[in-house]
Amino acid sequence: MxxxxxxxxxxxxxxxxxxxxxxxxxxxxxxxxxxxxxxxxxxxxxxxxxxxxxxxxxxxxxxxxxxxxxxxxxxxxxxxxxxxxxxxxxxxxxxxxxxxxxxxxxxxxxxxxxxxxxxxxxxxxxxxxxxxxxxxxxxxxxxxxxxxxxxxxxxxxxxxxxxxxxxxxxxxxxxxYGPRMRLNDGRVLPAFMGQALRGEDITVFGDGSQTRSFxxxxxxxxxxxxxxxxxxxxxxxxGNPKEITIGQFAEEIIKLTGTDQKVVYKPLPQDDPKQRQPDISKAKEILGWEPKVSREEGLRITYDYFRSLPKERLYEESNHRGFEGFSANK
Incomplete structure (x- = not known):
């Protein structure tokens, strides 16, 4: 073995x-x-x-x-x-x-x-x-x-x-992203979902034009x-090369969760990456690999996981939230 x-x-x-x-x-x-x-x-x-x-x-x-x-x-x-x-x-x-x-x-x-x-x-x-x-x-x-x-x-x-x-x-x-992420760890996806589940406004740092690929x-x-x-x-x-702006992603989360929170904007932290998108040509060529799970499917699975957690887990890591200005929409 x-x-x-x-x-x-x-x-x-x-x-x-x-x-x-x-x-x-x-x-x-x-x-x-x-x-x-x-x-x-x-x-x-x-x-x-x-x-x-x-x-x-x-x-x-x-x-x-x-x-x-x-x-x-x-x-x-x-x-x-x-x-x-x-x-x-x-x-x-x-x-x-x-x-x-x-x-x-x-x-x-x-x-x-x-x-x-x-x-x-x-x-x-x-x-x-x-x-x-x-x-x-x-x-x-x-x-x-x-x-x-x-x-x-x-x-x-x-x-x-x-x-x-x-x-x-x-x-x-x-x-x-996926099940077992910490809701309040500062990364953009669990941060947005946590805010939606708690009924809070969705916080975007910068003007929302910066991109990520999930x-x-x-x-x-x-x-x-x-x-x-x-x-x-x-x-x-x-990584997944399908790029999306943070602003668009916030709207996707609101639609997924069925909530009516508004999006609020705060200043962009220092050195926050404006763009993030992998070129996966090497992974395709050498490993025969590319992502299979669509963002729509993956977000649904992840949201169902977060929604299934005991209510106290929505808040248990809130002691870290004083650092949310550095979340950097990671």
Whole structure:
């Protein structure tokens, strides 16, 4: 039986990856320090004899007994509210955590994949974004703790690949959504849906003309799986290229939820990307991958999930909402 270590296992994306690799017949070791993860995301996996969970911070020494075929480093704060509240931890998991796990991968002779992000492109001057674009990033701005952590992750991963001959993969993830997102984590989709469910006005930062491209989580997980199993070591964009303005997206959410909230506009945060759209030509060519789930279908599934939550969960993370000015419509 193949064995895989997945860091950030109790997070939104990590929990879906754990499910997928269990379905692939692998033994899954989930690891998370729960600084932003939630055990409720993986509690349904705990009875599975092929799943184990380690409560551990990967910025500290990581030891996993036995063989490891794959290491998937998906531990990192991913929402603006989180990485602006805990910038040092964000930088440490990108730098020290990645270094520790690369060392583990070298010792175990594991194939290693990191979760990079479209944020490596910063506020892009090239549209859509291709993997050979180097980006337009402010390293000392409020978003630099996240953007530069991811850029460093890519650099050290490629260094281990070139110097040590380690099998490595780099996935650049664009806006992803689906069940198990935190309603109040500052990202645009759960923020809009949370506001609709609470009967609040929909908050758009800027004039609403900035764009995003939303990929449903099942499509993303499929792309990640194919990349891990491929023999391609350079970065690959995984995301949905269907672009929409934030203003249009707010209207879609209002229509979906059947609410009558108005849209209110607030100033755009510093360094907020004006455009975000992946060029997925490489994923199509190398992986035979492209998204299958339409935004209409994915939003309906996600809204049904949020609507099914206990009412108190609509408010439980409201202590973070003081950072909503930095939500950046991510």
């Amino acid at each position: 193949k064995r895989v270590l997945i860091t950030g296992a109790a997070g939104f994306l990590g929990s879906h990856l754990c499910e997928r690799f269990l379905k692939e017949g692998m033994y899954v070791i989930g690891m998370d320090n729960l600084i932003t993860g939630d055990m409720r995301n993986i509690e349904h996996l705990m009875p599975d004899p092929n799943f184990e969970f380690n409560h551990h911070d990967v910025t500290k020494y990581v030891h996993v007994p036995g063989e490891l075929d794959y290491i998937m480093h998906f531990a990192s704060p991913a929402s603006p509210i989180d990485y602006l509240k805990i910038p040092i931890q964000t930088l440490k998991v990108g730098a020290m955590g990645t270094h520790n796990l690369l060392g583990l991968a070298r010792a175990k002779k594991s194939r290693f994949i990191i979760a990079s992000t479209s944020e490596v492109y910063g506020d892009p001057l090239v549209h859509p974004q291709t993997e050979d674009y180097w980006g337009h990033v402010n390293p000392i701005g409020p978003r630099g703790c996240y953007d530069e952590a991811k850029r460093y992750q890519e650099a050290i991963t490629m260094a281990y690949h070139r110097y040590h001959g380690l099998e490595t993969r780099i996935v650049r993830i664009f806006n992803t 990929c449903y989580v099942d499509d993303l997980v499929e792309g990640i799986y194919r990349l891990l199993m491929s023999d391609y070591s350079l970065p690959v964009n995984i």
